[in-house]
Amino acid sequence: MIEQIMDRLTAVMFRVLGPAIRVSNRVLDRLPRPLDPFRSIKLKLAILLGLAGTTGITVFWFGIGWIAWKTAFAAAAVGLVTLQIFAHGMTKPLREMTAAARGMARGEYTRRVRATSRDEVGDLARAFNQMATDLGTADQQRRELIANVSHELRTPITALQGVLENLVDGVAEPDPEQLKTALAQTERLGRLVTELLDLSRLDAGVVALRVEELAAAKFLADSVAQARLAWPEITFELAPPDQSLRVQADPARLHQVFANLLDNAARHSPQDGTVTLTACQDGSTVQFEVIDAGPGIAPDLRERVFERFTRGDRSGTDGGTGLGLAIARWVVELHRGTISIADGGSGGSTGCRVRVILPILL
Template structure:
């Protein structure tokens, strides 16, 4: 590590001047370096013309080397920093960045390197968080299911319908978590291709509600579409996935005494559609509204959800170049999906 480099906060910081940074071409910089060295060497010969030749030559060489070191330092220091940062990445440290003040090809490389380092750091952080969150989410249903089955096997409890229903609920929770993780993985990898078609919004929403509530469930969802012939151009399966998660979320958080309302109406943009799902639950505080669409965030809920439903809904909506947000309402929570014209 050179004298101009120091370690601070896990990053290499270089504060020595880089006089050639304004030039956009590495070739031009190299040419200027050669010209500067030759000019100063000639100047030293002229100044020391009366000295013995060997002394004049030695001084000229020393001055040329000093100038070369000063000018070349700024040209090569990004490469040294990238080498050190790459070695750190090999050990799992993605926090290092390269000083990228140069405007030439090496400066472009340094900026691309910093962008890559940021992406790798974000991916590594996401991987660690995902492992921790998935482990936490799996632990609860597995522990409950294991305890129940141990009691049944040991004869402490009888395998009556009520206890088997508890075991089934925990198994279904595990199945939902695995399915949602697979869906989220496909969405984030871009493996899902949109198969757009035009279809009536009312028929679509009624089908979503029918599947979300189930044949034996209470009819607690009201569908309101204006105008009744409103249509949307979208991928039925992906949009179905998003709205189903919103309806399921509203059913779990809303009161059993009132209905969840699913609305459809035209968007201000011609050809666009707005879909809103509103419940009368505890709502989401303004400070949490931007975070509820992140993975494993429940917005303060402790109802046993996986915290992935709204994240999947966001990704499915963004695949359509749409937007999803929590909007103000007089009761509970209202989530709005805005789809542009196809």
């Protein structure tokens, strides 16, 4: 019975005081937060209790001539008002984080929390804002990935479907040229799926390197020989490194890097162009360079080419998937190395020079 009466009294009090509290909160939001400079929430609580108690005692002291219950009520009211004014800035970020978290559950990542205090709540608010930014970026990347994958899959599927429809309808004969086109589109689909699986494994951190000692000269010669088979119209030149130059690496993954780099260089080189591969030791590292005589990459775009599905101006015309350099960067970083675009192409042209630096010992 007593619990029911208390519940009813509480409900009535909230109905009566609720609008006043909401109005006071809107007013307090416009006021400065005097406790923000303090770095400890414990200190803030101590200051709050001290201020509330001091104001209450002061009112009670000067109002001692009043009727006792009125004096006590006035002192308590003044203390609570003081507490509300000074505590508002402490609890507001928590309410904002609650509202922002509910927005995130609906897919809204644009809301931010005012983080002006220097205590633990302020640190939490700043961490929350950083988390919201990261989640928003991840969500945007997810949307872009879905859109890009859909586009990449649609292009070869549409071409393959067109070839097969022509063959079925009798519009075209199944001659070697038609079959070659169908095979090329099928290979493009297979390459895209393989590279997406590689990126998925790399993102999940489940790729284990099988490191062994490699002779740089033989490894590069094998890479160039395979590139020549794929691009017979391109001249591949290998500046033979020192025969004693060796590096510790995963041969399969490292071959993936140079196959992508040589393929990109050939793809963006002119007809009868030249692609050069060099390697030299620089202290405890080995510096590899793949150089072409193509149009090159503008300095402000050199970092972006290592992002997924970035293929430059020739996007959609050369059969690339836009994932090769992203995978190359992941593999190089797994080997504790770096990959970057340097200035200058072959023969003093404006081509592209991709530089890979790997430690000799892992």
